[in-house]
Amino acid sequence: MKRLTLLAAAAIAYVLAAWMVAPGFYDGFGPTEPYRWTCPPPQAGANTKPSSGHADIKVTNGKTEAWSVYTSDGQIVIGFLPDSFDVAGKSTVSVDITPLDTCPEPKDVRFVTNVYRITSDAPLKKKANITLLFSNLKPHPDDIYRTDDPIGQWTLLERTSQGQPYTIYSSADKLGYFAAGYASSTTPPPGGVVTIGGGQALPIIVAVLIVVVVLAGLPLALMRRRRSAEGTEDDDEERS
Amino acid sequence: MLRAGAVAVYVLAVEWTRALLAQNSRFVVAALLLGGAALGLAALGWPAERLGLGTSRFALRVVGGLALGAVLLLPAAARGAAAPLLPAGLAAAAIAVSIGEELAFRGALYAALDELGGAPLAIGGSTLLWTLAHALSHPPEFLVAVAAAGLLLGLWRWACKDLVAPLIGHVIADLAL
Numbered sequence: 001m002k003r004l005t006l007l008a009a010a011a012i013a014y015v016l017a018a019w020m021v022a023p024g025f026y027d028g029f030g031p032t033e034p035y036r037w038t039c040p041p042p043q044a045g046a047n048t049k050p051s052s053g054h055a056d057i058k059v060t061n062g063k064t065e066a067w068s069v070y071t072s073d074g075q076i077v078i079g080f081l082p083d084s085f086d087v088a089g090k091s092t093v094s095v096d097i098t099p100l101d102t103c104p105e106p107k108d109v110r111f112v113t114n115v116y117r118i119t120s121d122a123p124l125k126k127k128a129n130i131t132l133l134f135s136n137l138k139p140h141p142d143d144i145y146r147t148d149d150p151i152g153q154w155t156l157l158e159r160t161s162q163g164q165p166y167t168i169y170s171s172a173d174k175l176g177y178f179a180a181g182y183a184s185s186t187t188p189p190p191g192g193v194v195t196i197g198g199g200q201a202l203p204i205i206v207a208v209l210i211v212v213v214v215l216a217g218l219p220l221a222l223m224r225r226r227r228s229a230e231g232t233e234d235d236d237e238e239r240s
Numbered sequence: 241m242l243r244a245g246a247v248a249v250y251v252l253a254v255e256w257t258r259a260l261l262a263q264n265s266r267f268v269v270a271a272l273l274l275g276g277a278a279l280g281l282a283a284l285g286w287p288a289e290r291l292g293l294g295t296s297r298f299a300l301r302v303v304g305g306l307a308l309g310a311v312l313l314l315p316a317a318a319r320g321a322a323a324p325l326l327p328a329g330l331a332a333a334a335i336a337v338s339i340g341e342e343l344a345f346r347g348a349l350y351a352a353l354d355e356l357g358g359a360p361l362a363i364g365g366s367t368l369l370w371t372l373a374h375a376l377s378h379p380p381e382f383l384v385a386v387a388a389a390g391l392l393l394g395l396w397r398w399a400c401k402d403l404v405a406p407l408i409g410h411v412i413a414d415l416a417l
Contacts, residue, residue: 010395014385014391014392015314017384017385202313205416209307213303213307217303221300
């Protein structure tokens with residue numbers, strides 16, 4: 001009885017502890033930090049709003065230094081080569097990254113990340129490298145897209161091979177709005193952890209497990225009790 | 241003491257190596273598959289009964305595993321989370337690493353600590369090592385839930401003298417979360 005009570009207490013403690021965090025914490029199939037969504041999908045659980053980023057890039061001898069600007073949650077990084085901006089007498093170039101607070105859904109693209117707006121107070125004259133982090137809760141993106149108007153036409157950026165898990169890279173010769181996704185005419189890219197059943201799959205799985213446990217467990221428990229009563233119970237287990 | 245220490249160092253080293261390798265997307269499946277196999281090696285040399293792998297009341301053990309799986313999935317299910325459709329490679333890796341972890345933590349490590357200091361040390365020590373082993377692959381805020389899962393599985397191992405149910409429950413949870 002004491003063992004059963006301890007087990008029940010541990011089960012309750014686990015349910016409470018796991019309730020505090022988003023699902024999917026087991027064996028590292030997902031990114032190490034939960035993605036911060038502007039528009040969280042239903043399976044995301046607790047969500048923190050995405051961060052913005054800012055940097056003032058120093059101008060030395062009329063040229064900007066090599067620099068990376070990123071949001072504090074690390075979900076987007078833009079890297080600039082030396083002399084990337086037309087500085088025109090400036091001593092610094094200011095770059096800002098802001099997550100768009102809406103989630104545009106252009107008809108030919110399915111976005112799987114937030115949309116970020118990147119601006120600077122000097123024109124870009126060299127390509128910049130964009131790195132976007134994505135989540136395991138949606139299909140993996142194929143490409144990064146850019147636009148000047150988030151409700152207008154989105155342009156596919158040059159495809160670059162993927163490196164770090166849950167990140168996608170590309171380069172752009174203009175700043176603007178950026179997001180990662182895949183063409184809506186294609187099926188979601190394979191290889192990612194694609195979820196099934198919307199918000200119904202896990203409740204159904206758990207309900208099935210409970211039904212099986214009850215339907216199978218009760219007869220088994222009754223049979224065991226009957227055998228014990230008859231004195232035929234064999235127990236070859238260790239004793240500790 | 242030496243045996244328990246050696247098992248503890250070995251499983252921690254395997255888990256941390258696996259987590260570091262899995263940070264490179266090209267090695268995720270290989271790291272999980274090889275990591276699972278390497279963890280399973282920790283159980284070599286132990287009699288099946290000492291690992292909790294006896295065959296008596298097998299049907300009850302399986303039902304217990306389904307019950308543990310239901311408990312492990314319950315918080316995510318209550319949130320209305322969707323289940324992942326894992327590609328074959330990741331699904332195989334999930335099964336390999338779940339089995340490897342159970343054999344290592346609730347199997348070999350539990351048995352070694354049980355020999356050294358009895359059930360309290362076995363349950364507490366295996367839970368502590370299990371939590372530490374996940375420190376590199378999980379954000380800090382997840383570790384309380386990881387520890388609670390380890391404690392639940394460790395208590396089952398002690399209360400029912402069984403590793404079959406934790407094996408089944410862990411595989412179900414890894415495949416569905």
